[in-house]
Amino acid sequence: MPGIDKLPLEETLEDSPQTRSLLGVFEEDTAATSSYFSQLFKAMQRIYDAQNELSAATHLTSRLLKDYEKQRFPLGGDDEVMSSTLQQFAKVIDELSSCHAVLSTQLADAMMFPITQFQERDLREIVILKEVFQISSDDHDTAVNRYSRLSKRKENEKVKSEVMEDVYTSRKKQHETIMHYFASLNMLQYKKKIALLEPLLGYMQAQISFFKLGSENLTQQWEEFLTNIGTSVQKNILKKL
Amino acid sequence: MPGIDKLPLEETLEDSPQTRSLLGVFEEDTAATSSYFSQLFKAMQRIYDAQNELSAATHLTSRLLKDYEKQRFPLGGDDEVMSSTLQQFAKVIDELSSCHAVLSTQLADAMMFPITQFQERDLREIVILKEVFQISSDDHDTAVNRYSRLSKRKENEKVKSEVMEDVYTSRKKQHETIMHYFASLNMLQYKKKIALLEPLLGYMQAQISFFKLGSENLTQQWEEFLTNIGTSVQKNILKKL
Numbered sequence: 001m002p003g004i005d006k007l008p009l010e011e012t013l014e015d016s017p018q019t020r021s022l023l024g025v026f027e028e029d030t031a032a033t034s035s036y037f038s039q040l041f042k043a044m045q046r047i048y049d050a051q052n053e054l055s056a057a058t059h060l061t062s063r064l065l066k067d068y069e070k071q072r073f074p075l076g077g078d079d080e081v082m083s084s085t086l087q088q089f090a091k092v093i094d095e096l097s098s099c100h101a102v103l104s105t106q107l108a109d110a111m112m113f114p115i116t117q118f119q120e121r122d123l124r125e126i127v128i129l130k131e132v133f134q135i136s137s138d139d140h141d142t143a144v145n146r147y148s149r150l151s152k153r154k155e156n157e158k159v160k161s162e163v164m165e166d167v168y169t170s171r172k173k174q175h176e177t178i179m180h181y182f183a184s185l186n187m188l189q190y191k192k193k194i195a196l197l198e199p200l201l202g203y204m205q206a207q208i209s210f211f212k213l214g215s216e217n218l219t220q221q222w223e224e225f226l227t228n229i230g231t232s233v234q235k236n237i238l239k240k241l
Numbered sequence: 242m243p244g245i246d247k248l249p250l251e252e253t254l255e256d257s258p259q260t261r262s263l264l265g266v267f268e269e270d271t272a273a274t275s276s277y278f279s280q281l282f283k284a285m286q287r288i289y290d291a292q293n294e295l296s297a298a299t300h301l302t303s304r305l306l307k308d309y310e311k312q313r314f315p316l317g318g319d320d321e322v323m324s325s326t327l328q329q330f331a332k333v334i335d336e337l338s339s340c341h342a343v344l345s346t347q348l349a350d351a352m353m354f355p356i357t358q359f360q361e362r363d364l365r366e367i368v369i370l371k372e373v374f375q376i377s378s379d380d381h382d383t384a385v386n387r388y389s390r391l392s393k394r395k396e397n398e399k400v401k402s403e404v405m406e407d408v409y410t411s412r413k414k415q416h417e418t419i420m421h422y423f424a425s426l427n428m429l430q431y432k433k434k435i436a437l438l439e440p441l442l443g444y445m446q447a448q449i450s451f452f453k454l455g456s457e458n459l460t461q462q463w464e465e466f467l468t469n470i471g472t473s474v475q476k477n478i479l480k481k482l
Contacts, residue, residue, distance in 0.1 A: 046298035057287035
């Protein structure tokens with residue numbers, strides 16, 4: 001429905017069928033948004049979990065290599081070349097696992113946090129406001145109903161005035177809740193765009209930092225290390241084969 | 242036990258207590274190696290699985306963003322800025338998921354393949370050879386036993402010659418299997434070094450390629466994209482807030 005981007009707050013008092021129909025469109029859009037975000041949230045949660053697992057598994061591998069020299073191998077106790085080589089591997093793999101851990105933290109802060117906030121705060125607020133609005137509408141209907149039955153019979157002035165007071169306050173309450181509900185639905189149309197873009201920007205920035213960290217600090221030193229390993233392996237280990 | 246790195250094949254015929262004791266040391270070392278590799282294998286499998294999951298989750302995220310414009314949002318059907326921005330995000334995240342997929346493949350070939358081979362072929366061969374050696378030793382013991390009982394009684398020449406033939410062939414068989422077993426145990430001492438270094442070198446090379454691919458091809462284009470997004474977001478989306 002192009003062109004419509006706001007529920008008219010000024011028409012909330014009137015509560016016309018047109019306004020109600022427009023509200024239906026906004027509610028439908030909110031449901032579609034909620035469903036789409038739920039899928040995106042799950043996908044991002046999978047990325048985040050996998051990144052954490054990768055970081056943990058990389059760290060574990062590094063620790064196992066570090067522990068090589070503590071293993072009780074009855075043979076090869078004199079194998080210093082192997083031990084020092086594995087220590088070096090342990091060191092660079094540990095550095096890599098640190099890069100992964102930084103990436104995990106950045107994803108938590110810049111991707112998971114905003115999308116979780118949107119899910120748990122903004123979308124949840126709409127659900128609650130809808131309920132509150134429904135309750136106040138029901139209260140108002142009850143009061144109006146009571147008033148309409150009242151007018152056909154003879155009642156004392158005290159009851160009449162009480163019922164009218166009730167219609168007035170429930171109408172006022174309903175008007176307040178619908179204003180709040182409309183305002184939140186209008187706001188959601190903008191918030192959802194930010195809520196889509198913010199975690200994506202956070203994700204991309206985290207990836208860029210990760211690649212920069214990896215390529216600037218690590219790969220050159222890794223390549224030197226691998227060249228040394230290559231030479232050392234050829235000299236000390238492979239020649240025995 | 243420094244200095245020992247081979248079981249003496251030339252002493253297998255004698256089968257002395259010294260040789261048996263040395264065999265015990267090699268078997269203990271093999272058990273320790275097997276246990277260490279089993280842990281390392283599990284850690285590498287975790288890295289590989291997490292990398293695959295990361296690749297799949299990244300691809301899914303890209304696909305969800307690509308599908309944004311197909312969503313039936315009753316409002317915001319005219320939001321071309323948002324749609325095209327998400328298409329661009331989908332594109333770069335898909336490129337990133339391709340880098341992850343390349344990394345997964347390299348880890349499969351250069352890390353998981355060699356360590357799996359060592360686990361399932363080399364270490365398993367030792368287990369089987371030990372069993373075969375045990376069986377041939379038992380057969381030889383039975384034959385010798387039969388021969389020793391035989392010599393105390395009067396038997397006909399045919400039976401005697403059969404039993405002696407049996408002792409001879411089982412001795413020959415046992416010697417063959419112990420030679421094979423010793424040779425494999427000796428070989429394992431070298432193979433295990435290669436089996437440690439090969440997957441680690443494969444892992445490091447795969448990581449270096451990944452960082453190169455990411456930083457050379459993607460980050461510059463990503464940063465330009467993010468700058469454009471930033472401007473576009475400020476101009477078209479945030480100003481409405």
